[in-house]
Amino acid sequence: MKRREFLKTGAMAVVGSAVAASGLVTTASGAEEAVPKFSTLKPAEAQTLLQVSRQIFPHRKLTDAPYWAVVSQLDIAAQADPSVATMLADGVAQLNSSQGSKFVDLNDQHKVEALKAIETTPFFQKVRGVELQTLYSDPAVFKAMGYQGASYAMGGYLHHGFNDLKWLPDPPQSASPKPA
Amino acid sequence: MVKHALNDDSVIVVIGSGAGGGTLANELCQKGFKVVLLEAGQHQSSTTFHNEEWFAFDQLAWLDKRTTSGNWRVAKDFPNLPAWICKTVGGTTTHWAGASLRLQEHEFQARTHYSGIDGANLLDWPLTLAELEPYYAKAETKMGVTRTNDIPGLPGNNNFKVMYNGATRVGYKTVHTGRMAINSRPRDGRSSCWQLGFCFQGCKSGAKWSTLYTEIPKAEATGKLDLRPESMVMQIQHDANGKATGVLYADKDGQHQLQRARIVCVAGNSIETPRLLLNSSSTTFPNGLANSSGQVGKNYMRHTTGSVFGVFKKPVHFYRGTVMAGIVQDEAVLDTSRGFTGGFELETISLGLPFTAAFLNPGAWGADYTDVLEQYPNMAAMWIVGEDMPQEKNAVTLHPTEKDKFGLPIPNVHYDDHANDLAMRSYAFKKGAAIYDAVGATRTIEVPPYPSTHNLGTCRQSEKAGDGVCNKWGQTHDVKNLFISDGSQFTTSAAENPTLTIVSLAIRQADYIGEQCGKQNL
Numbered sequence: 001m002k003r004r005e006f007l008k009t010g011a012m013a014v015v016g017s018a019v020a021a022s023g024l025v026t027t028a029s030g031a032e033e034a035v036p037k038f039s040t041l042k043p044a045e046a047q048t049l050l051q052v053s054r055q056i057f058p059h060r061k062l063t064d065a066p067y068w069a070v071v072s073q074l075d076i077a078a079q080a081d082p083s084v085a086t087m088l089a090d091g092v093a094q095l096n097s098s099q100g101s102k103f104v105d106l107n108d109q110h111k112v113e114a115l116k117a118i119e120t121t122p123f124f125q126k127v128r129g130v131e132l133q134t135l136y137s138d139p140a141v142f143k144a145m146g147y148q149g150a151s152y153a154m155g156g157y158l159h160h161g162f163n164d165l166k167w168l169p170d171p172p173q174s175a176s177p178k179p180a
Numbered sequence: 181m182v183k184h185a186l187n188d189d190s191v192i193v194v195i196g197s198g199a200g201g202g203t204l205a206n207e208l209c210q211k212g213f214k215v216v217l218l219e220a221g222q223h224q225s226s227t228t229f230h231n232e233e234w235f236a237f238d239q240l241a242w243l244d245k246r247t248t249s250g251n252w253r254v255a256k257d258f259p260n261l262p263a264w265i266c267k268t269v270g271g272t273t274t275h276w277a278g279a280s281l282r283l284q285e286h287e288f289q290a291r292t293h294y295s296g297i298d299g300a301n302l303l304d305w306p307l308t309l310a311e312l313e314p315y316y317a318k319a320e321t322k323m324g325v326t327r328t329n330d331i332p333g334l335p336g337n338n339n340f341k342v343m344y345n346g347a348t349r350v351g352y353k354t355v356h357t358g359r360m361a362i363n364s365r366p367r368d369g370r371s372s373c374w375q376l377g378f379c380f381q382g383c384k385s386g387a388k389w390s391t392l393y394t395e396i397p398k399a400e401a402t403g404k405l406d407l408r409p410e411s412m413v414m415q416i417q418h419d420a421n422g423k424a425t426g427v428l429y430a431d432k433d434g435q436h437q438l439q440r441a442r443i444v445c446v447a448g449n450s451i452e453t454p455r456l457l458l459n460s461s462s463t464t465f466p467n468g469l470a471n472s473s474g475q476v477g478k479n480y481m482r483h484t485t486g487s488v489f490g491v492f493k494k495p496v497h498f499y500r501g502t503v504m505a506g507i508v509q510d511e512a513v514l515d516t517s518r519g520f521t522g523g524f525e526l527e528t529i530s531l532g533l534p535f536t537a538a539f540l541n542p543g544a545w546g547a548d549y550t551d552v553l554e555q556y557p558n559m560a561a562m563w564i565v566g567e568d569m570p571q572e573k574n575a576v577t578l579h580p581t582e583k584d585k586f587g588l589p590i591p592n593v594h595y596d597d598h599a600n601d602l603a604m605r606s607y608a609f610k611k612g613a614a615i616y617d618a619v620g621a622t623r624t625i626e627v628p629p630y631p632s633t634h635n636l637g638t639c640r641q642s643e644k645a646g647d648g649v650c651n652k653w654g655q656t657h658d659v660k661n662l663f664i665s666d667g668s669q670f671t672t673s674a675a676e677n678p679t680l681t682i683v684s685l686a687i688r689q690a691d692y693i694g695e696q697c698g699k700q701n702l
Contacts, residue, residue, distance in 0.1 A: 056545045057537075059554065112546060119545070128545055136537040137234055146557035147499065147533035150231030152384045156374030157337075162501035165338040167494045168345045168619060175344055175356040176336030176506070180365050180372050 036068055038075040040085050046071050048092045051104050053131050055111050059144070066138045070131045077130065084126070091123030184216050184406045189440035191216050191406075192693070193427050194447060195413050195456070198271020199682040200666035201447030202391025203322075206399035207690030213697075214404050216439055217396070218411040218429055220448075221267035224274070226393065229382030233534040236381030240274055242267040246451065247579055250595040253628045257542035262593040263482075264631040265449050269409050270392025272449065272633065273679070274382045277504035278360040278389065279527060280325040281676035282316050285309040286514050287522075287567070290672040293514060294521040297600060300569040301479055305671040306643040306652040315684040323361040323389040323683065324368055333357045334364045334373060337501030339528045342490065342560040346615035347508045347526075354509040358527070361389035361679075362502060368394065375501035377530065411437075414586055416444055416460040416469055416662065424469075424662045430586055443693060443702055445654075447666040447686075450480065450635035454576045454668065455591045457639065457649075470639075470656035475648050477576040479640055480593065481673040482632035484522075484566035484601040487529055488609060489540065489625040490616030491555045498530040498560050505530075508562075511611065512675040520603040523675040524566030526612060531561070539630055552625065560616065561627075564608040565634070567675045569598040576638050634678050639668035653692040654685060661702050665689060 035043050053070045078085035095103040098114050106114060118124050135141055142149045151157050158179065163170075170176070184191045194205045197219040205217045221242075230236050241264060248255035248262045255262070265272045286293045288309055291302040320328040327333050336344065336357045347355045362379075363372045373387040386393055399405035410432035417438070419425050426440040446453045454477035458468040468476050505528045512523035531539060533556055541549060574596060578589035597605075613624040642648025645657035654669050656662045665686055667678050674681075696702040 057553075058547050058550050061554075115545075132537055133234055133534070136534045137232070142533055145533055145554065146495075146497075148497070149532065151374075151376050151378070151500075152231050156376040156385065157500035158373070158375040160500070161497060162337045162375040162377075163335060163341070165341050165494075165496060168341050171336055171341060171344040171355075175333075176340060177332045177334070177357070177364070179335040180332075 036072065038072070040078040041071065041075045041088065045089060045092045046075070048095065048103050049074055049088065049127065051111065052095070052115065052127055053135070055108070055115055056128050056131055057135055061144050062141065066135055066141050069138060070134045073130050073134045074127065087123050087126060091118070091121065091127075094118065094123070181400060182403050182406055184214055186437060187440050188214070189426070190214060190442050191440070192443045192445065193218065193439055193441040194445045194665065195427065196271055196447035196449065196452070196666060197269050197391060197396060197407070198266070198447060198449065198666070199273050199276075199391065199679045200686045201445065202270060202273065202395045203683050203686040204445055204447065204665045204690055205405060206395035207687055208693065209399040209402040209404040211690065211694045212404065215399065215406065216441070217399075217405060217407045218413055218427070218439070219269050219271075219407065219409045220412045221269060221409065223269040223409045224382065224392070226382070226384050226386050229384045231376065231378045231381060231384065233381060233532045236378070240266045240268045240382060244584060245582070245590055247582065247590065247592045248594070249592060250574070252595040252597055254595070254631055257628065258631050261631045263449070263451055263635050264633050265635065269396065269407070270390045273390040274392055275380050275633070276679055277379045278362045278502070279504050279507070279677040280320065280323060280359050280361045280680040281525070283309065283674040283676055283681055284512070287672065287674035297521065297569060299571055299598060300600070301572045302570060303640070303642055303647055303671050306641050311652075312681075312684055312688070315688045316680065318687050319680055319683040322687075323680070324363055325680070326358070326360045326362065326364050327356075328359060331367070332364045334360055334362060334502060334505070337375060337505045338496050339498035339501070339530055339560050340506035342492070342496055342619060343506050343508065343526075343528050343562060343615065346617075346619040349618040350614050352508050352510045356507065357505060358507040360502070360504065363387040370394075373502060377499050377501055377503070379503040412586065413448075413456060414459065414588055416446070416456065418462065418464065418469070418659065422464055422659060424659055443661045443663065445663040445665040445689075449666055450638045450668045451576050451591050451593060453664065453666055454638040455578065458578050459588050465658070470649055470658045470662055472658050473642075473646050473648060475640060477638050478572050478574075479570035479637040480574040480576055480595060480635070481568050481570055481637040481670070482595060483634040483673055484524065484564065484568045484604045484608075485629040486564045486605050486609060487561055487627035488564070488612030488616065489559055489561045489627055490613075490621040491552070491623040491625070492558045492560065492619070492621055495557045496560045497557055498528075499532055503530050504528055504563075508615070511608070518607055520600045520607065522567030522569075522600065522604065524564055524604060524608050525675055525677075526562050526608070526615070527565060529561050529563035540625065540627055542628070552623075562612050562615070564605065564612065565675060565677060566601075566604045566608060567673050568601045570637055570640070570672055571596065571598055634667070634673070636667045636670040636673050636678060639664040640671045641669050642671065654689045655692070663689060663693070
C-alpha cells in the first residue's frame with residue numbers, strides 16, 4: 001500500500017513537489033500567469049483544479065506556484081491511470097454545472113459551497129489528498145509558513161535556536177539541564 | 181557475516197528486529213547461541229534516513245494493507261493504517277521517540293486494583309515490579325537512559341519551556357525533560373543529541389537508541405547472528421508432539437525458505453505476532469498456534485492517546501529539537517476520584533508542517549483549517565499516553581476474504597474505546613488545555629489519536645493457561661519452545677511508553693532461555 005491509499009486517495013508516491021513546480025511562470029503581483037503545460041489535463045480542467053486547490057487549503061500568502069505543483073501531481077496521476085483522468089474530468093464537469101456558471105467564475109463563498117456539496121466524493125478526496133501531501137511538502141510553502149524543516153545539514157537545531165524562546169522563564173536546571 | 185544453514189535445527193529463530201526481537205537476538209548471541217534474525221523490512225542506516233516526513237514514512241512504516249473496525253476514530257480517519265509502526269531493520273525503534281519509563285507496581289496488578297470495570301478483561305500480570313526491577317536496571321544501562329546511571333537529562337527545547345511553565349503554574353510537580361534513551365552525552369560509541377527534530381524519521385545522529393545500530397551490530401560482532409532482512413515469515417511449523425520445528429518465510433526474492441529451529445521467538449509487534457500464530461493453524465492447532473485459550477489476538481490495547489496543541493501570540497518553533505522533550509507525570513497515578521481508573525502521562529510532541537497538516541484534524545479543509553495551520557510557528561503540543569482497558573472484543577483477527585501478496589489473510593484490527601478510556605481522554609484534554617491556557621494560549625486544539633504506535637496485549641502473559649497465551653517468561657503455555665518477545669506479552673497497558681519494558685522482558689527472556697537450555701528443558 002502506498003501512503004496515499006490510507007488517506008483514501010490512491011495515487012503514486014510524491015516526493016518533493018519543488019521539481020514539479022519549477023519552470024512555472026508566476027508574477028509577484030499575482031497578475032496573469034501562464035498555465036503550465038500538462039500531459040493529460042486540458043487547460044480549462046487545470047485552471048479549475050488550480051482554483052479548487054486554492055479553496056481546499058487557502059493561503060493568501062502563497063502565490064499560485066505551489067498550487068500549480070498540486071495540479072501537476074494530479075496530471076501525473078491522471079497520466080498514470082485513465083480512471084483518475086476520468087474522475088478528474090468528471091469532477092470538474094460536475095463543479096461547472098452545479099452553480100449555474102463555471103466554477104472559476106464563482107466568488108469565494110460560492111466556490112466553497114460548491115465544494116462542500118461534493119466533499120465526500122472520491123474526486124474531492126483525491127484532490128485533497130494529493131494537495132495535502134504536495135502543498136505542505138513544498139520548500140516554498142515551508143518558508144512561507146515559518147517551518148525550517150530538515151536540520152541535519154546544519155548540525156541540527158542544537159546551535160540553531162532549539163531553546164531560544166525568551167517570552168517565558170527558563171526552567172531550572174533540575175528540570176532542564178544545560179546542553180553538554 | 182555468518183550464515184547458518186537452513187537445516188541447522190540448533191539455531192534460535194527470532195522473528196522481528198525491533199525493541200523485543202533485536203534485543204533478544206543480541207542477548208542470545210552474547211550467551212553463545214546461534215541466532216537467525218528474520219526481519220520483514222529493508223536494512224536502512226543513519227546515512228539513508230531523511231529529515232522529511234513523507235519520505236521517511238514511505239521508507240520506514242509498515243504499509244502492507246490492514247483493515248479496521250470498531251468505534252475508534254482511527255478506523256474512520258485511517259481505515260487501512262491502524263498502526264504507525266515500522267517494517268525495517270530495527271523495527272519501530274527507528275521511529276520511537278525514546279521515552280523510557282518503568283511501569284509502576286500497582287500497574288502489574290491491574291485486576292486487583294481496578295476491579296469492577298464492566299467490559300474490561302482485566303488480569304494481573306504473572307510478574308511483579310520487584311521481579312522485573314533488575315532487568316529494568318540492565319535495560320536502562322544498555323539504552324543509556326537519561327536520569328539513570330548518573331546520565332544527565334537532556335536540555336529542554338522551546339516546546340518543553342512552554343510545557344514546564346504552564347504545568348508548574350497549574351500546580352504540577354513532576355515536570356522535567358524525561359527519562360530518554362537519547363544520549364545527552366556521547367556514550368556507547370554514539371554521539372550526543374543534535375536536537376535534529378526528526379526522532380520519528382530515524383535518528384541521523386545516532387543519539388537515540390535503536391536496535392538498528394546498537395544491539396544488532398553487537399550481535400553480529402559475536403559471529404553468531406545471521407540477520408536476514410526482507411524476510412517475511414508466513415508460518416511457524418511444528419511436529420507431531422506439538423513442538424515448534426522451524427519457520428516458513430518468503431525471502432527478498434519471494435522464494436519460500438524453511439529455516440529449522442530449536443526455539444522460535446516471535447517479535448513482530450502486536451498486530452503481526454498474533455496474525456502469524458493465527459496463520460500457523462494446523463490440524464493439531466486448528467484455532468492457531470498457542471491458542472488453546474482463544475486469547476491470541478484478543479485484548480488489543482493501544483493506549484488512550486490524543487494530543488493537545490496550544491497556539492500562542494509569540495513563536496515557539498516546537499519542531500526544533502527532540503520530539504518528546506519533556507513530561508508531566510503527576511497524573512500517572514492511581515486515583516479514581518478523577519472519574520476513571522488508571523493514569524496517564526503528558527509528553528511533549530511535535531510534528532513537522534507536512535504531518536501537522538495531515539494529523540491536526542484529519543479530513544479538514546477550508547479557511548478555518550488553514551487559519552490554524554498558519555499559526556504553525558506559534559504552536560506547542562503535548563501527547564497523552566494513558567492506560568487503556570483490555571477488552572476481549574478488541575482484537576486482531578484474520579480478514580475473511582482479503583489476502584496479501586503471499587496469499588495469507590491480512591489482519592483486521594478492531595477497537596472500541598472503553599468508557600474508562602473516553603473519560604480519561606476527556607479529562608486529559610482539559611488538563612492539557614489548562615497547561616497552555618496558564619501561559620497565555622490564544623487557542624487550544626484537541627487532536628484525535630494518530631494511528632497507534634503502542635500496540636499491546638494480543639498474546640498476553642497470564643498465570644493460568646486459560647487466561648492468556650504465555651507465561652511470565654513469554655513462553656507460550658501450549659508450545660514450550662515458542663516464545664512471545666514483544667509488546668504482545670503485556671497483560672495490561674499501564675500508563676508508560678512500552679519500549680523500556682519490552683527491552684527488559686527481552687533481556688529476562690534471554691536469561692530464561694539460557695537457563696532452560698542449560699537444564700536441557702528446551
